[in-house]
Amino acid sequence: MMSSLFNPSFSSTLPNHLISIPNNKNRCASIVVSCTSSTFDPSSSHLTNNNHSAPSPPPPNIKDEARRHRAASAHDFTAKYVPFNAGFDSPESYSLDEIVYRSRSGGLLDVQHDMEALKRFDGAYWRTLFDSRVGKTTWPYGSGVWSKKEWVLPEIDPDDIVSAFEGNSNLFWAERFGKQFVGMNDLWVKHCGISHTGSFKDLGMTVLVSQVNRLRKMNRPVVGVGCASTGDTSAALSAYCAAAGIPSIVFLPANKISTAQLIQPVSNGALVLSIDSDFDGCMKLIREITAELPIYLANSLNSLRLEGQKTAAIEILQQFNWEVPDWVIVPGGNLGNIYAFYKGFKMCKDLGLVEKVPRLVCAQAANANPLYLYYKNGWNEFKAVKANTTFASAIQIGDPVSIDRAVHALRNSEGIVEEATEEELMDAMVQADSTGMFICPHTGVALTALIKLRNRGVIGGGERVVVVSTAHGLKFAQSKIDYHSGAIPGMGRFANPPVSVKADFGSVMDVLKDFLHAKSPKNNKS
């Protein structure tokens, strides 16, 4: 495989620039000259040249390999921005190479794909194509997002993609939690947080930062990329920007995000502004700033993000061998993700990969529940709320930018909105952890919704349910420490604090005897 790049017959079939080594123009030039004029020594797979001091060229990397195959994957799929919910004949549209976040009327935008072009291939074709790319290192398809490139950013050059091979996350069969706590045997947790920066935001950020990379190469005025964040968007933004050498700026509500989240953009070299406000205040500021300065907006107001996030829905279908689950439960804050899931499922239905869309549930913390209140009120009048402190700190959002997207997703999927109190969400998280998971409080919110819907008989015991886990539990370790150590007033029903024991045999034996007695089958029914 390696020597093929230097094979003279291969090089004669490609323009010289296609065998360049990225980021090293000098070396690239010498290779091109050498390939056509020097002696090629196939046995050693490197060039024998006249300059003995020149280092031998590095072997081709996965991007070089991707360039070789580019002609074969050429297609004419396209996508553009249109006003959200505009329909296919909208007179208002924008190229994805334009820097635009809102429609002329100030509404949300959506990325609209050329569905007629995609429909030239049937559902079986797409299923087979997507399945063929899983688990490989082929650039860029080794990523769970870019394995669906034709449905994400069809026109981007693979060379411009900034990817950590995100996605392809574990769909975990929650056997014990299902059986013990909700009487179910077909319960699954989609671990989107077991990911490069520890949350589902990687799925959207690879798309957004790749497009910024392309814009900068086109000399568009993008000096940096910025976001407001409750901790996960900022982590993903700063990591992907750092990988591409693009400056990032993050606006964080002071003292409202976890230490593990804060240290991520700090480590990745972002400009971190700790602002004396809440998320909604930071969001307002970043929108004003990005309207004034050549800083590209990375929050999910920017519909590019949702193109990456929707691939988690497609992945779930793929992981079930293209069978549609009955329910998918997603914790919601700024409300981009619930729409991204809907869009992923809907595209699969419209393009013939599956026959229906699952019912969606959006779960909110009761302390930050504007969507829940809107739903309860029959979608009559939306009112932003002042979000109160919650252990699910990443969804402490009172004025979600994607409210219209969320309502569309829920109305078109027979959706439901639920809420979780602080005690409910923490208990659910701790119970899930006790069955071998290590989830974040936001996933606790989603599990609470499941528990409530099971108790009310809305979700049946035999139904297939997927709970979306949005961040890694390690980012929220302090909330678990507080719970288990009894530091949270009124909470701790399921606490399992460490036992302090004297360093002598008898004391240790006493503790172990009590433990073994409590765990013996006749004393322990669980």
Ligand SMILES: Cc1ncc(COP(=O)(O)O)c(C=O)c1O
């Ligand atoms: C861990 C986590 N879960 C859930 C959410 C909610 O996602 P969304 O804002 O798209 O509703 C966020 C961010 O808002 C998050 O960081």
Ligand SMILES: N[C@@H](CCOP(=O)(O)O)C(=O)O
């Ligand atoms: N939880 C988010 C809040 C911002 O959401 P976004 O999807 O609009 O970027 C975060 O981690 O910042």
